Amino acid sequence: MTALLDVQAMQKAYGAIRAVDGVSFSVASGEILGVIGPNGSGKTTLFNAILGQVLPSAGSVAFEGHDVTGSKPLHLARRGIGRTFQSLQVFGKLSVRDNLIAAGQEFGTGKFARLFAAPEAGLGPRAEEIIALFRIGHVAHLPAGSLSYGQQKLVDIAMAFMSRPRLVLLDEPCAGVNPALIDQLTELLRRLNREAGTTFIVIEHNMDFVMNLCSRVICMAQGRILAEGPPAEVQANRAVLEAYLGA
Numbered sequence: 001m002t003a004l005l006d007v008q009a010m011q012k013a014y015g016a017i018r019a020v021d022g023v024s025f026s027v028a029s030g031e032i033l034g035v036i037g038p039n040g041s042g043k044t045t046l047f048n049a050i051l052g053q054v055l056p057s058a059g060s061v062a063f064e065g066h067d068v069t070g071s072k073p074l075h076l077a078r079r080g081i082g083r084t085f086q087s088l089q090v091f092g093k094l095s096v097r098d099n100l101i102a103a104g105q106e107f108g109t110g111k112f113a114r115l116f117a118a119p120e121a122g123l124g125p126r127a128e129e130i131i132a133l134f135r136i137g138h139v140a141h142l143p144a145g146s147l148s149y150g151q152q153k154l155v156d157i158a159m160a161f162m163s164r165p166r167l168v169l170l171d172e173p174c175a176g177v178n179p180a181l182i183d184q185l186t187e188l189l190r191r192l193n194r195e196a197g198t199t200f201i202v203i204e205h206n207m208d209f210v211m212n213l214c215s216r217v218i219c220m221a222q223g224r225i226l227a228e229g230p231p232a233e234v235q236a237n238r239a240v241l242e243a244y245l246g247a
């Protein structure tokens with residue numbers, strides 16, 4: 001069977017720093033893959049190289065059997081790959097609903113392109129679908145900036161869903177989010193996986209979240225994959241523990 005995403009021998013160097021140093025893995029449709037590893041181990045850069053945010057120095061990315069290496073984020077969004085960033089991409093002054101519409105207008109380019117995009121009535125029904133799917137109807141009319149940080153994270157993920165992605169990459173969705181909302185986020189991602197059939201790759205430091213949610217985990221260290229397997233196995237791996245202690 002063709003993998004949904006296949007990454008081969010990915011490298012990204014910044015001068016002498018090999019941020020990603022030969023990473024290969026694939027993701028099957030329906031999986032929830034966790035990516036762990038100490039700060040600076042190359043997790044975000046790996047996402048950026050997959051998603052066309054930076055040009056890989058070497059390696060390839062295939063999505064649904066098509067080579068998409070070096071494709072622009074907009075092209076990848078149209079093909080069905082969504083993402084969230086480590087920092088929120090939500091506009092505080094716009095309502096939650098208008099944030100969704102703005103995100104739908106440009107499928108994953110920069111924050112400022114969203115801000116200056118023309119109003120687009122055609123995206124209203126899709127926004128309502130997403131509001132229902134994410135169960136955020138009670139706050140849809142409120143300025144996104146008036147919500148708690150954790151709720152804004154949910155809106156941020158909802159925005160990524162405007163382009164009907166089959167694969168979504170989340171970069172540290174639990175950072176700064178309170179425990180109750182982390183449980184809610186776990187449930188939400190499970191439900192999206194089950195009901196919308198969305199495949200996820202999730203970078204996260206919160207091990208409870210990773211253990212509860214992920215079917216498989218990759219641990220990165222110094223730009224490479226140090227361990228890969230079932231969550232409990234990777235968590236107990238000696239090299240993984242040492243990588244965290246040494247960080």
Ligand SMILES: Nc1ncnc2c1ncn2[C@@H]1O[C@H](COP(=O)(O)OP(=O)(O)O)[C@@H](O)[C@H]1O
Binds near residue numbers: 019038039040043046
């Ligand atoms: N734009 C950049 N320019 C130079 N170095 C970078 C850049 N982005 C990341 N790096 C370096 O690449 C390494 C991996 O960073 P990153 O991918 O952000 O790690 P992680 O997400 O695992 O914390 C770090 O050493 C970081 O300093």
Ligand SMILES: [Mg+2]
Binds near residue numbers: 043044086
């Ligand atoms: Mg990071």
